[in-house]
Amino acid sequence: MDTDMDTNQLLNDYMSWLRDQYTIKKIDQADEVTTPFLNMIGDNMRLYVERLSDSKLRLSDDGTTLENLLLYGINLNSPMRKQIMKETTYRYNVDLFDDVLSVTGTSANFPLMKQNLLAAMVTINDLSITKKTNIERLFFDEVFTFMQDQDFGGLPQYQISGKSGVDYIIDYTIPPKEKKPMRLINFQNRISFNQVVVNAYQYRDIATRSHKIASDISYAIIYNNSEGSVTKRAEQIARDAHISLLSWSDKSHILELK
Structure with a gap:
């Protein structure tokens, strides 16, 4: 009591x-x-x-x-x-x-x-x-919304196979148009060296399916620069793999993907 x-x-x-x-x-x-x-x-x-x-x-x-x-x-x-x-x-x-x-x-x-x-x-x-568990979803959602509003004309969650036979899901894919190749675009909320290496391998696997495919596609990563920056090692890997690294705040370069 x-x-x-x-x-x-x-x-x-x-x-x-x-x-x-x-x-x-x-x-x-x-x-x-x-x-x-x-x-x-x-x-x-x-x-x-x-x-x-x-x-x-x-x-x-x-x-x-x-x-x-x-x-x-x-x-x-x-x-x-x-x-x-x-x-x-x-x-x-x-x-x-x-x-x-x-x-x-x-x-x-x-x-x-x-x-x-x-x-x-x-x-x-x-x-x-x-919450960190939602941040990535929110970032992806913001990028998708931006691309829809700007009429990029692409396809979300596009599946494409690599030379190895592995199927990959690309966050956003813009079909070839006029003189522009197919543009494969992945999103990264937190960019890291490991993620760039994984994307480089993925791009190489897709591009080496045939010589025609290699010349008809490009690859880019849009990353959330408010969550972190790209290291010099990651930049070098992306450069060697011909991957464009685009920060989310750099809307002018992102719009050039259209």
Whole structure:
């Protein structure tokens, strides 16, 4: 019994401490509530409480969550991130309209409304530090989206066989057009010497199927330079294998693949 009472007191102390971390400031027709939760740049997250009627409230982030992500350089138009935001707003019963996260309900439901809105804000803010297991998927998704938007006219996940009989899946393949050969393009979120060597072997195996194929294809790797740079050893391997290494930030050279 004493242990239970101690735990209850600890919880009470925590709730008292947590309440002290919130500050309220009157702004026009709403109250600005500064929370102890931090966004990706270390600023305290804020939510806004607006009274719609005697018993109805609207809580929102005033668009700051998505705005901060955009300022941080996060592409929110990728299908993967859109799906994450859709799942998050559904899970917490939060509306997303005109880039504003909000919940509307009665005053009696304020605690749950506040909890759900903050949970959605924190989860969506974490897109800035996406789990490593998703980063590669997000990078691939961004490249695919870019190529689709720029009308590259290629085929994703194209299968092609090498001289050895091994089938390879190429991330993006652009068929030959006019004087341009077939362009085989692989994506690498984290470029490394080992990956360049593997791609060099793959390209050689495909290209040596016949002399005709060797002269009718080119090979490129688009890599995420925000995750790392190419070593001199890797550059030499790529050069010897006639593989183009294109950083994701160098859109002008990527567009030349069209």
